Amino acid sequence: MNISIFGLGIIGSRCADNLAKAGHSVTTWNRTPKDRDDSVADAAAAAKASEVLAFYLKDGKACRETFESIRPALTSAHTIINHSTIDLDTTKWLATECEKLGIDYLDCPFTGSKVAAHNGELVYYFGGNTEVLEKFRPVLEVTSKEIIPLGKVGDATVVKIATNLISASTVQALSEAMAIASAHGVSPETFIPAVTSNACGSPLAAMKLPTMASGDYDTHFSLDNMRKDSVFARELANEAKLNTPGIDATSEMMTKLCDQGLADLDYSALYKQFDA
Ligand SMILES: NC(=O)c1ccc[n+]([C@@H]2O[C@H](COP(=O)([O-])OP(=O)(O)OC[C@H]3O[C@@H](n4cnc5c(N)ncnc54)[C@H](OP(=O)(O)O)[C@@H]3O)[C@@H](O)[C@H]2O)c1
Structure with missing residues (x-):
């Protein structure tokens, strides 16, 4: 799949590496530019490059700002998977904004830290439509050892x-x-x-x-x-x-x-x- 990773901190950088190693076409974006061959300077360009947009950003503010900067590039062909730990209001806001645009939104934070991310052994908590989860399971399994469905968007x-x-x-x-x-x-x-x-x-x-x-x-x-x-x-x-x-x-x-x-x-x- 074509996957864009937003946020190249401790976790996002390692997940991007693992997805690329697994053969996916990876594009990355970071607010502070990173010296990586797969990185683009513009968030909207990263959104245009892929159907799957995975956030490994710091917090709700980072997710809202990044979402607004990619909004003009979003189409119903996109899916947003948010792995950042954010406040519940922002989770609900992202899900609502995605719904308005006809975009699937996966509430998918994780447990596991730097070493687990390096080893592709995060554990994902999942809230949302499990049919959509099944569609993206092969991508999520590259970076994780377990995916735990917990209920509706927000529960994770x-x-x-x-x-x-x-x-x-x-x-x-x-x-x-x-x-x-x-x-x-x-x-x-x-x-x-x-x-x-x-x-x-x-x-x-x-x-x-x-x-x-x-x-x-x-x-x-x-x-x-x-x-x-x-x-x-x-x-x-x-x-x-x-x-x-x-x-x-x-x-x-x-x-x-x-x-x-x-x-x-x-x-x-x-x-x-x-x-x-
Ligand atoms: N590390 C862990 O063990 C762990 C475990 C479970 C969950 N998490 C969660 O996973 C997420 C990522 O964790 P991490 O450890 O990789 O965090 P991190 O190393 O602190 O990286 C944070 C990322 O968010 C970006 N960012 C911060 N503010 C932003 C803004 N306003 N707009 C756009 N980008 C912004 C940073 O970009 P810059 O480089 O420009 O600052 C960086 O790419 C966090 O929500 C964290 O709580 C982490």
């Missing part, structure tokens, strides 16, 4: 935001626990295996604790992107009149650390709140 967005709340809160809890252990003379070498064998251990704990202990904050998923997802979670909670003190506190801590210049580090830099 909500699940993605809710599960990121769990990840952010978990890393905040891991940070607090390892800081307490260290302050009382228990080294990370002792603490980490104890967590691994505990019911509270998890793939996320196994991934993040060793790098946090060694001060390696190489970015797999940025603190700024986790911060914005916590804002989406708080918006969903407010809309439902729910109090969510845990994610409120973690969100505020992430905002504080971003303001201190840590925004582009991995979100496990939450542990740096305990730096002396």
Whole structure:
């Protein structure tokens, strides 16, 4: 298929590579131009080059702006697959605008990070028409190991935001626990295996604790992107009149650390709140 990728950040760049390797004709666009043979400078030109338009953009604002810049090039022959984690309002807005233009819209965020994207092993959450999903399954399978249909458009967005709340809160809890252990003379070498064998251990704990202990904050998923997802979670909670003190506190801590210049580090830099 002809596929255009919008957004060549950590994930989009790796998915574009895998789709090209699988034999698809790939065109890419990034707001800040990238030195790639398949890149075009104009978003509308990227839209004209392909029927399948896949977004791996930062947030709702990025998706709305990109959608407006490609709108003049859109026809009913296009399908838009949004993989970005965005707010629910923007998901609904994109779906409505696509419907007006006779375009299929797939609400298709993912879990999995830099390594999973490199290996073509993301897990896609899917909201929308499953007949359309089946049509594009072969494309989605190039970049993923699993596709989970969750319901209507918007449901995948909500699940993605809710599960990121769990990840952010978990890393905040891991940070607090390892800081307490260290302050009382228990080294990370002792603490980490104890967590691994505990019911509270998890793939996320196994991934993040060793790098946090060694001060390696190489970015797999940025603190700024986790911060914005916590804002989406708080918006969903407010809309439902729910109090969510845990994610409120973690969100505020992430905002504080971003303001201190840590925004582009991995979100496990939450542990740096305990730096002396
Ligand atoms: N990394 C992960 O582990 C992970 C996991 C699950 C979900 N996600 C989600 O997947 C999406 C992409 O993640 P990522 O890690 O690849 O993000 P990233 O590295 O921060 O890349 C963000 C991309 O969005 C573009 N962008 C930002 N603002 C824009 C705007 N106003 N208009 C047009 N483009 C804009 C950036 O372009 P510039 O280069 O010009 O800034 C860049 O291409 C995000 O929604 C993220 O939350 C990521």
